[in-house]
Amino acid sequence: MENRLRVLRAERSWSQQDLAEKLEVSRQSVNAIETGKYDPSLPLAFRIAELFDRPIEEIFVSPSRRSSKAI
Amino acid sequence: MFAFKNLCLQTPAQRRHGRRVLIASLAYAAALIPTVYVIKHGLVTGGWRMALALIPAVPMVAMFTSYARYLSEETDEYIRMMVVRQILMATTVAMVVAVVWGLLVDLGGAPPIATYWIAIVWVIAQGFSAMFDRARG
Numbered sequence: 001m002e003n004r005l006r007v008l009r010a011e012r013s014w015s016q017q018d019l020a021e022k023l024e025v026s027r028q029s030v031n032a033i034e035t036g037k038y039d040p041s042l043p044l045a046f047r048i049a050e051l052f053d054r055p056i057e058e059i060f061v062s063p064s065r066r067s068s069k070a071i
Numbered sequence: 072m073f074a075f076k077n078l079c080l081q082t083p084a085q086r087r088h089g090r091r092v093l094i095a096s097l098a099y100a101a102a103l104i105p106t107v108y109v110i111k112h113g114l115v116t117g118g119w120r121m122a123l124a125l126i127p128a129v130p131m132v133a134m135f136t137s138y139a140r141y142l143s144e145e146t147d148e149y150i151r152m153m154v155v156r157q158i159l160m161a162t163t164v165a166m167v168v169a170v171v172w173g174l175l176v177d178l179g180g181a182p183p184i185a186t187y188w189i190a191i192v193w194v195i196a197q198g199f200s201a202m203f204d205r206a207r208g
Contacts, residue, residue, distance in 0.1 A: 040148070
């Protein structure tokens with residue numbers, strides 16, 4: 001799933017490790033989410049959204065909306 | 072040493088699991104050597120021999136139980152998912168080896184091997200799977 005995590009993190013000058021510590025997950029988890037290799041659970045997605053003070057849909061791109069735009 | 076530890080054991084649950092596995096492995100080695108010595112020299116027989124043979128199994132049971140405990144302790148969902156994948160991969164490899172070798176023994180005339188080798192294959196396969204995942208990033 002595509003997301004804007006890397007951009008939001010860069011805007012705050014946070015490293016992956018900084019973000020991982022704020023979310024209480026491993027740096028590997030942050031990297032996997034940023035690169036789209038892993039889709040976070042709903043509770044983790046909410047924690048990310050609350051940390052950046054944005055709605056979930058502003059951070060994570062819905063796969064169905066993305067494919068309908070492509071059509 | 073510290074950096075290596077943090078690279079391999081990324082979460083507190085992994086570090087606790089690693090510590091438990093290390094203790095179990097040391098206990099296994101400590102129990103195995105005198106047990107083999109006593110049995111090989113015929114110092115015990117009958118039921119006592121059976122009971123003694125089970126002593127090295129206790130730390131190994133603890134080690135495999137630690138995997139179940141680790142999965143319930145791990146709070147990092149991505150790392151937990153990776154470890155579950157590694158366990159599934161190791162289980163597949165161990166089951167395949169067990170079935171193939173069993174058929175080779177029963178039908179092909181291959182020499183029988185002790186069934187604890189299935190556990191050894193499982194641990195090696197899990198280790199390789201973890202190394203592969205780490206190398207892939």
